[in-house]
Amino acid sequence: xxxxxxxxxxxxxxxxxxxxxxxxxxxxxxxxxxxxxxxxxxxxxxxxxxxxxxxxxxxxxxxxxxxxxxxxxxxxxxxxxxxxxxxxxxxxxxxxxxxxxxxxxxxxxxxxxxxxxxxxxxxxxxxxxxxxxxxxxxxxxxxxxxxxxxxxxxxxxxxxxxxxxxxxxxxxxxxxxxxxxxxxxxxxxxxxxxxxxxxxxxxxxxxxxxxxxxxxxxxxxxxxxxxxxxxxxxxxxxxxxxxxxx
Ligand code: NAD
Numbered sequence: 001x002x003x004x005x006x007x008x009x010x011x012x013x014x015x016x017x018x019x020x021x022x023x024x025x026x027x028x029x030x031x032x033x034x035x036x037x038x039x040x041x042x043x044x045x046x047x048x049x050x051x052x053x054x055x056x057x058x059x060x061x062x063x064x065x066x067x068x069x070x071x072x073x074x075x076x077x078x079x080x081x082x083x084x085x086x087x088x089x090x091x092x093x094x095x096x097x098x099x100x101x102x103x104x105x106x107x108x109x110x111x112x113x114x115x116x117x118x119x120x121x122x123x124x125x126x127x128x129x130x131x132x133x134x135x136x137x138x139x140x141x142x143x144x145x146x147x148x149x150x151x152x153x154x155x156x157x158x159x160x161x162x163x164x165x166x167x168x169x170x171x172x173x174x175x176x177x178x179x180x181x182x183x184x185x186x187x188x189x190x191x192x193x194x195x196x197x198x199x200x201x202x203x204x205x206x207x208x209x210x211x212x213x214x215x216x217x218x219x220x221x222x223x224x225x226x227x228x229x230x231x232x233x234x235x236x237x238x239x240x241x242x243x244x245x246x
Contacts, residue, residue, distance in 0.1 A: 003226045005030035007126065008073040010066065012036045012056055012113055013083030014049070017182030018132060021214035022080055022221045023049055029222065034069035036062075036113070037083070056083045056109030057101075066116035076120040078225035081110040082132040086184065087146040094146045106150035110157065121170050129165075130224045131158050132217075133174040135240050155236060162234030171233035173224040178240025181211040208241035 009026050013019040014035030027033045033049050040051035050072050054065035070076045087094060087102045094102075110131055121127040136144055137151040155174060162172040179185060179202060192198035203210055220239045223229050238244055 002030045003228045004222070007031040007077045007226065008034075008070075008075050009078040009080060009225060010034050010036060010069055010073070010076060010113075010117065011080040011082055012054070012109070013132075014080075015040050015051070017184055018177065018180060018214045018217045018221075019080070019082040021218035022082065025215065025218045025222050026078075026225070031078075032073050034073055036065050036069065056112060057104045059112050062109075062112040063116045066113065066120075070117075070120045075123060076117055077124040077126050077128065079113060079117040079121065079129045080132075080221055080225060081113055081129060082221075083109055084132060084150075086188070087150075088143055089145065090143065091145045099146055102146050103150055103153070106147075107153045107157065110154060114161065118165070118170070122168055125169075126227045126230070127168075127170040128225050128229075129161065129170065129172045130221050131172070131174040132221070133158065133176050133236060135176050135178050135238065135244055137176060137236075139244060158236065159234050166233055171224075171229070173229070173232060173234065174236045175217060175220045175224065176236050176238045176240060176244075177212055177217045178238075178243040179206065179211050180214055180217050180239075182214050185211065206241050207243060210241070212239055212241050 009031050011019050011023045014023040015037035023033045023035050035051045036054040040053050052065040052069050055061045084106045131154050133154045134151040136148040137155040158174040189195045189198050217239045220237050
């Protein structure tokens with residue numbers, strides 16, 4: 001029997017990129033999976049996935065979607081807090097509204113889904129929360145002040161939640177991807193004067209000479225979401241092709 005069979009998982013931002021790869025991996029390994037996304041339609045086409053529309057920056061939307069998904073899944077074992085948006089620039093480039101908007105999605109969005117999911121996770125024998133953080137949390141990346149601050153908060157939130165819920169049997173961990181080849185990166189590259197040259201330069205900056213794949217991040221998330229990692233909580237698992245260690 002697979003370590004994922006019988007598990008029920010909820011993946012926010014599961015219609016694209018890392019979230020989509022995670023939902024598909026978990027479903028392929030036998031988990032029941034529900035995707036929550038602003039645009040869930042693309043996640044459900046031809047896949048054995050349940051999909052719900054939700055905006056993680058709207059508490060009512062999150063509570064309703066989590067309740068509907070858990071009812072359809074028949075319970076909840078794993079919450080994958082993955083939905084996130086980017087922001088570029090220094091502290092002089094983003095105004096207060098932009099700071100509030102990105103913090104609201106990337107940080108408070110994870111708090112909202114956790115609040116809605118925790119009562120259900122308490123009934124699971126293998127409860128886990130996995131937050132998608134980033135190397136930006138600790139790397140000191142240029143031109144990423146706001147984005148890095150949100151991911152730093154996600155990292156601290158992960159540690160605090162792990163401490164708060166460990167005695168309830170709920171594990172909380174995060175993954176720290178490096179540059180992962182997802183539609184997000186595709187959108188960023190498409191804004192460059194020469195996208196192909198920009199991609200080549202980005203790849204050359206990676207110790208491995210290539211970007212991390214969404215499937216590789218999904219593998220780490222699936223591990224942390226399953227009983228395979230049953231004694232692991234309050235950790236950040238880097239999936240960065242050696243970017244931070246080298
Ligand atoms: P993506 O843009 O391909 O996918 C993000 C998904 O989140 C989309 O389906 C989008 O609709 C959804 N989403 C955005 N805002 C939402 C909201 N308010 N409510 C619900 N859903 C919402 O991006 P990705 O690269 O797969 O990124 C996923 C996560 O990984 C993000 O948290 C991102 O910060 C993190 N991450 C990405 C990289 C990378 O290089 N791609 C690196 C480190 C961390």
